Amino acid sequence: MNVLIIGCGKLGTRLATGLTRSGHDVSIIDNDATRFEMLPDDFNGLSIMGNPIDQDVLQSAGIEGCDCVVCVTDEDNVNIMAAQIAREIFGVGKVLARILDPVRAKLYEESGIDTICPTALASHAVYAYLFPDEQAENQIFHLGASSAELISLPCEKFMRGMKIREIERERQMLLIGSLSEKSRFVSAFGRSEIPDDAKTLIFMNMIH
Template sequence: MHIVIMGCGRVGSSLARALERRGHSVAVIDQDPDAFRRLGPEFHGATVKGIGFDRKVLVAAGIKQADGFAAVSSGDNSNILAARVVRETYGISNVVARIYDQARAEVYERLGIPSVATVRWASDQVLRRLLPEGSEPQWRDPSGQVRLIQVGAHEGWVGTPVGKIETALHARIPFLTRFGQGLVPANDTLLQDGDTLYVAVANDDVPRVEQVLSEPPAKH
């Protein structure tokens, strides 16, 4: 894969090195040529001086052959503009923008541009540690209609097959964590004490799923 990165700060340079270590070709764009020093002597990808939403600069970075684009500069406006240019002009759907303003990030996710909002990420991580029994979204689709939530279950569910839990929730459980390890369950996998469920659920169904799992299973 060829990935173009706009911004060679701490995030951009780390991302570039990580992608190259995984065998991908990388081009990094930045207005400040001194920023490329962060890449280190072992980086063999391309570096392009210029503005990341300038089409000539993008073409020089190989955007026409790119499989993905990451806008991770320090400016929200620049990241948003570059992401839109790449998506709308060059038809690249694999685009991610780093947005510091959480409200803006949510707007652009709804427009189909996945965003990483630093403050939101940090606050979500804290919430997941403070509220281990409450659901927190681990992933949202760009339209905001579906999410993957992390949620604990009432102790009454211990010993229940995952397939039966899915039937009760009317939702899928693609994986769970047990003793800190991920596990893709089969229908007959029994829930154990301390397991954390990851439930794929429609946005409007989150309260219902939380309610079902907060109580012992209904007896028939």
């Protein structure tokens, strides 16, 4: 798959790294060139410095030939504008925008833009931890055109310090975070290993 990532922060860096190591073609855009220093030495994708809502910059990153655009900058407005440009001007089939504000995320989803909201994910994760025996529908939420369920599992001692990609491969689910003994939520985005104080792991399982 040919993927264009907008934003080379912690999440963008992790996505770019994981996708390239899985054999996908990746381009990443950021308006701050120093952020590309977070990319590992084995990253073999294309990094472009520039305004992610500038059509010339998007074209130089290969948006016209990509299969998917993922917008994960730290600014909701930039992510939405980049997603709209990718979908409406360049006709990209799969476009996803990270939106921190749950209310705005829901509004944009209703307008046809697929979004992912870390704030909502964290909220659902805490709920899944506090009420693990609740019925499944209480832990199901919409993610763009699909739905997903959050599954909380106890973190065994041998799992602490384990590589996140290893446990994701073993469980066949995406790890979105963990909860410590003191109920502190730690997002898995931007991390490579499970925290040493993790008590509960929160996975996301897609429902098609």
